[in-house]
Amino acid sequence: MSQPSAYQALTASFTRLHRYGHLAAMVSWDQATMMPPKSNDARAAAQAELQVLMHATLTAPALAVQLQQAEQEPLDTLQRASLREMRRAWQQANLLPASLVEAQALAGARCEHAWRSQRPANDWAGFLENFREVVQLSRQEARLLAEAQGCSPYDALMEKYEPGMRSVDIDRIFSAVKQWLPGLISAVMDKQSHEHVLPPQGSFPVEQQRQLGLSVMKLLGFDFDAGRLDVSVHPFCGGVPEDVRITTRYREDDFMQSLMGIIHETGHARYEQGLPHALLHLPVGQARSMGIHESQSLSFEMQLGRNPAFLALIAPLIRQHLGEQPAFAADNLALLYSRVRPGFIRVDADELCYPAHIILRYEIEKALIEGEIEAEDIPALWDEKMQAYLGVDTRGNYRQGCLQDIHWTDGSFGYFPSYTLGAMYAAQYFAVMRRGMPDLDQRIAAGDLSAVTDWLQQHIWSQASQYSTAELIEQATGEALNPEYFRAHLQARYLG
Amino acid sequence: MSQPSAYQALTASFTRLHRYGHLAAMVSWDQATMMPPKSNDARAAAQAELQVLMHATLTAPALAVQLQQAEQEPLDTLQRASLREMRRAWQQANLLPASLVEAQALAGARCEHAWRSQRPANDWAGFLENFREVVQLSRQEARLLAEAQGCSPYDALMEKYEPGMRSVDIDRIFSAVKQWLPGLISAVMDKQSHEHVLPPQGSFPVEQQRQLGLSVMKLLGFDFDAGRLDVSVHPFCGGVPEDVRITTRYREDDFMQSLMGIIHETGHARYEQGLPHALLHLPVGQARSMGIHESQSLSFEMQLGRNPAFLALIAPLIRQHLGEQPAFAADNLALLYSRVRPGFIRVDADELCYPAHIILRYEIEKALIEGEIEAEDIPALWDEKMQAYLGVDTRGNYRQGCLQDIHWTDGSFGYFPSYTLGAMYAAQYFAVMRRGMPDLDQRIAAGDLSAVTDWLQQHIWSQASQYSTAELIEQATGEALNPEYFRAHLQARYLG
Numbered sequence: 001m002s003q004p005s006a007y008q009a010l011t012a013s014f015t016r017l018h019r020y021g022h023l024a025a026m027v028s029w030d031q032a033t034m035m036p037p038k039s040n041d042a043r044a045a046a047q048a049e050l051q052v053l054m055h056a057t058l059t060a061p062a063l064a065v066q067l068q069q070a071e072q073e074p075l076d077t078l079q080r081a082s083l084r085e086m087r088r089a090w091q092q093a094n095l096l097p098a099s100l101v102e103a104q105a106l107a108g109a110r111c112e113h114a115w116r117s118q119r120p121a122n123d124w125a126g127f128l129e130n131f132r133e134v135v136q137l138s139r140q141e142a143r144l145l146a147e148a149q150g151c152s153p154y155d156a157l158m159e160k161y162e163p164g165m166r167s168v169d170i171d172r173i174f175s176a177v178k179q180w181l182p183g184l185i186s187a188v189m190d191k192q193s194h195e196h197v198l199p200p201q202g203s204f205p206v207e208q209q210r211q212l213g214l215s216v217m218k219l220l221g222f223d224f225d226a227g228r229l230d231v232s233v234h235p236f237c238g239g240v241p242e243d244v245r246i247t248t249r250y251r252e253d254d255f256m257q258s259l260m261g262i263i264h265e266t267g268h269a270r271y272e273q274g275l276p277h278a279l280l281h282l283p284v285g286q287a288r289s290m291g292i293h294e295s296q297s298l299s300f301e302m303q304l305g306r307n308p309a310f311l312a313l314i315a316p317l318i319r320q321h322l323g324e325q326p327a328f329a330a331d332n333l334a335l336l337y338s339r340v341r342p343g344f345i346r347v348d349a350d351e352l353c354y355p356a357h358i359i360l361r362y363e364i365e366k367a368l369i370e371g372e373i374e375a376e377d378i379p380a381l382w383d384e385k386m387q388a389y390l391g392v393d394t395r396g397n398y399r400q401g402c403l404q405d406i407h408w409t410d411g412s413f414g415y416f417p418s419y420t421l422g423a424m425y426a427a428q429y430f431a432v433m434r435r436g437m438p439d440l441d442q443r444i445a446a447g448d449l450s451a452v453t454d455w456l457q458q459h460i461w462s463q464a465s466q467y468s469t470a471e472l473i474e475q476a477t478g479e480a481l482n483p484e485y486f487r488a489h490l491q492a493r494y495l496g
Numbered sequence: 497m498s499q500p501s502a503y504q505a506l507t508a509s510f511t512r513l514h515r516y517g518h519l520a521a522m523v524s525w526d527q528a529t530m531m532p533p534k535s536n537d538a539r540a541a542a543q544a545e546l547q548v549l550m551h552a553t554l555t556a557p558a559l560a561v562q563l564q565q566a567e568q569e570p571l572d573t574l575q576r577a578s579l580r581e582m583r584r585a586w587q588q589a590n591l592l593p594a595s596l597v598e599a600q601a602l603a604g605a606r607c608e609h610a611w612r613s614q615r616p617a618n619d620w621a622g623f624l625e626n627f628r629e630v631v632q633l634s635r636q637e638a639r640l641l642a643e644a645q646g647c648s649p650y651d652a653l654m655e656k657y658e659p660g661m662r663s664v665d666i667d668r669i670f671s672a673v674k675q676w677l678p679g680l681i682s683a684v685m686d687k688q689s690h691e692h693v694l695p696p697q698g699s700f701p702v703e704q705q706r707q708l709g710l711s712v713m714k715l716l717g718f719d720f721d722a723g724r725l726d727v728s729v730h731p732f733c734g735g736v737p738e739d740v741r742i743t744t745r746y747r748e749d750d751f752m753q754s755l756m757g758i759i760h761e762t763g764h765a766r767y768e769q770g771l772p773h774a775l776l777h778l779p780v781g782q783a784r785s786m787g788i789h790e791s792q793s794l795s796f797e798m799q800l801g802r803n804p805a806f807l808a809l810i811a812p813l814i815r816q817h818l819g820e821q822p823a824f825a826a827d828n829l830a831l832l833y834s835r836v837r838p839g840f841i842r843v844d845a846d847e848l849c850y851p852a853h854i855i856l857r858y859e860i861e862k863a864l865i866e867g868e869i870e871a872e873d874i875p876a877l878w879d880e881k882m883q884a885y886l887g888v889d890t891r892g893n894y895r896q897g898c899l900q901d902i903h904w905t906d907g908s909f910g911y912f913p914s915y916t917l918g919a920m921y922a923a924q925y926f927a928v929m930r931r932g933m934p935d936l937d938q939r940i941a942a943g944d945l946s947a948v949t950d951w952l953q954q955h956i957w958s959q960a961s962q963y964s965t966a967e968l969i970e971q972a973t974g975e976a977l978n979p980e981y982f983r984a985h986l987q988a989r990y991l992g
Contacts (some may be wrong), residue, residue: 019545020545022542027522036721038721039736042738043739225534226532226534240535242534242537243531243535243538
């Protein structure tokens with residue numbers, strides 16, 4: 001019997017990591033959906049221990065040798081891509097000392113847990129006490145990653161979520177958006193001021209909303225034998241590809257946000273459920289990036305979900321679960337779901353205002369990580385930018401201001417640009433789909449969602465991480481990321 | 497700075513193990529309550545990986561050295577007890593090769609998962625295919641443990657659940673029970689044939705039963721900030737002491753079993769929640785044994801729960817949640833919950849028939865592990881013993897016969913005696929309590945459950961594993977296990 005190759009040895013290590021990742025994903029889901037408060041310290045300690053273990057597995061000296069040796073082995077194209085992704089995961093881990101990884105896990109868990117009660121209490125001062133440590137540790141992380149990768153600290157963090165993307169690119173894209181977005185928002189609000197829209201008349205009991213959500217998930221092809229829908233304060237898509245756990249939150253006076261939130265998370269979920277099963281244990285079999293991930297949720301929420309053809313399709317489901325009322329006519333639902341109204345909350349934002357929320361967060365977190373501002377400067381900057389970009393006054397309103405998102409609580413700086421990149425990728429996919437299927441809206445209205453999901457399965461989900469984001473977009477759409485598709489989509493939907 | 501002592505080094509390793517155990521407990525709970533079916537293979541692989549890791553942690557060569565060195569260190573009484581329990585955990589693990597541990601985890605998960613659908617399908621033949629491997633691996637385990645510990649294979653397995661107990665003791669205790677139990681059962685059934693009992697009129701919606709269960713848990717002092725109630729096919733108490741997860745199952749045509757099941761699991765839960773917090777990370781801070789654990793659940797279910805004084809206390813809660821009806825009068829509830837009726841299902845058995853279910857399982861599993869019978873012999877033996885002990889015909893009825901319990905599916909042989917030992921310990925506790933508090937029943941009826949729970953907290957929960965089971969019972973009750981208290985309790989309650 002011959003020795004296992006270095007590539008085979010690496011496969012064994014990454015399979016082990018995949019299983020540890022399964023444990024980490026499930027207890028994180030539990031923490032956000034099920035866990036009672038007094039368990040927090042024990043859970044945080046167990047999660048930190050697991051992070052240390054995963055870090056130790058990725059930093060074992062043998063891996064460095066095996067990665068070198070595997071480069072010399074006769075590998076096929078898929079194995080080469082697999083090796084590249086292994087190396088990427090290895091580098092991310094090996095640039096950071098275990099003590100920092102553990103300190104970040106602990107500080108993040110503490111800050112996030114306290115935030116769950118500080119946010120409703122509007123307690124910025126209390127939050128700041130934990131948050132300063134999170135920022136300080138993230139800066140350490142960013143500095144270490146940046147020195148090794150030869151990029152800026154913020155770019156080094158963004159690399160974790162959207163490999164290959166740089167803030168010079170984001171700056172260019174976002175400054176263009178800032179040129180045309182305010183004008184577009186006011187033109188649309190002006191146009192909509194003449195529209196007659198019927199508001200839905202509540203209340204809408206939680207159980208009925210849940211049943212509606214489940215039926216829309218079913219329509220969208222969510223596999224309930226490989227996933228669940230639950231409730232959490234901050235909706236997310238978690239779990240593992242074999243068992244995708246999405247969450248939402250319900251308000252009895254408004255079903256619309258929760259329903260669209262479920263459609264958003266179902267987009268994430270179908271990406272995970274559509275990844276190639278034979279590769280799930282390896283980095284190459286995992287989702288490409290968070291930008292691509294958001295492009296799936298936003299394909300579902302924005303491109304599909306707010307499309308009048310889709311709303312006509314689900315209008316009967318809404319009436320079935322929530323009862324008949326004039327507001328549930330398909331035309332009125334389309335007006336409701338395209339309503340542009342600047343507001344406080346990112347996750348509740350309409351399609352047009354959303355990029356403004358992202359640009360604001362991007363600018364603040366970049367300055368924070370680069371050391372240009374400190375944590376205590378955030379509220380003033382938040383107020384200023386909300387006023388400038390959306391004309392909204394957030395002074396003293398931390399709850400609906402800078403305390404609203406979970407991302408910063410555990411140090412996930414560099415993630416936010418993924419949302420708007422995702423919206424842009426999604427607009428580009430649908431432009432290509434429409435080119436090949438001019439009757440796309442008729443198909444959607446007729447319930448043939450496979451027109452959309454087959455395309456995504458073929459071009460995105462089944463590709464996993466075999467290609468870089470840039471290659472994936474090029475192969476799927478025939479060109480590089482082109483933000484013009486996003487602008488054209490918004491123009492057509494809101495002023496067309 | 498001085499070197500950390502060997503005892504300190506051991507403490508660090510066992511703290512790590514405690515955190516891994518947290519992960520294992522939570523994903524096991526999730527598997528039984530939340531997990532969708534297609535996740536089974538990925539979950540089983542992740543759980544097996546974690547078992548291997550825990551086993552590797554316990555078998556690290558340094559531990560053997562540290563255990564030796566710590567014996568020579570100046571330790572206080574508690575540290576000595578702690579060291580003894582560390583050594584016990586270490587021995588259990590070091591007698592088994594990692595390959596066997598992994599094979600057992602995988603075979604057990606496969607068998608248990610398939611059983612979840614095979615049981616309702618009455619599919620003994622299908623079950624047998626997986627079960628043969630479980631038995632074969634458990635025999636290997638038993639043989640390895642027995643050789644090292646100088647006891648019989650079955651005793652070696654029982655040692656995992658009730659350290660110090662031997663089958664020669666169990667044989668003596670159970671053969672005495674077999675002498676008086678059948679006569680007692682018929683005398684009680686004869687007496688009860690003259691009683692007039694009103695059956696409850698259902699149905700009882702699940703959500704109302706759940707609310708009733710929650711209110712009784714609250715009355716019993718369950719800490720909802722450190723635990724939850726959920727649903728599973730086979731009710732259990734899982735999770736960790738900081739976060740105790742109990743489950744039940746509901747039938748709309750019968751609330752009585754579910755309610756008493758919740759009271760049973762709440763007994764387990766309060767033991768866990770009452771363990772000394774400062775010691776939870778060490779073996780000495782954990783529950784003493786499964787026999788002692790069952791003595792808590794049965795103190796709650798049998799001694800307290802079926803006590804007419806307690807039923808008078810909760811009768812108003814039952815009426816509040818399930819509506820008024822004559823059957824919910826306190827006297828009638830006492831008759832209902834003391835009804836003796838031989839039946840198929842262990843977990844639904846009344847207090848008198850329960851020991852017969854246990855003796856049957858004990859005799860079969862002992863013969864199976866000792867190699868006197870094979871897995872395929874179980875149904876015939878089951879039929880014969882159910883007929884002999886309870887006069888019940890189970891032929892061909894695997895679903896309500898030998899397929900009913902989860903214990904054998906994952907190889908938990910040696911556990912069953914714990915239930916009847918627990919019932920006997922519980923009877924002994926209450927005899928002692930009554931000696932000190934002749935007005936115990938009046939206190940209970942008045943809602944003063946602290947009379948019971950303070951005694952258990954002081955004598956059992958707070959003691960954790962500082963003493964052996966025999967010492968614990970001796971200190972708590974002033975004498976060794978004395979099955980006569982159990983017999984006297986049954987006589988008094990059912991013929992008194």
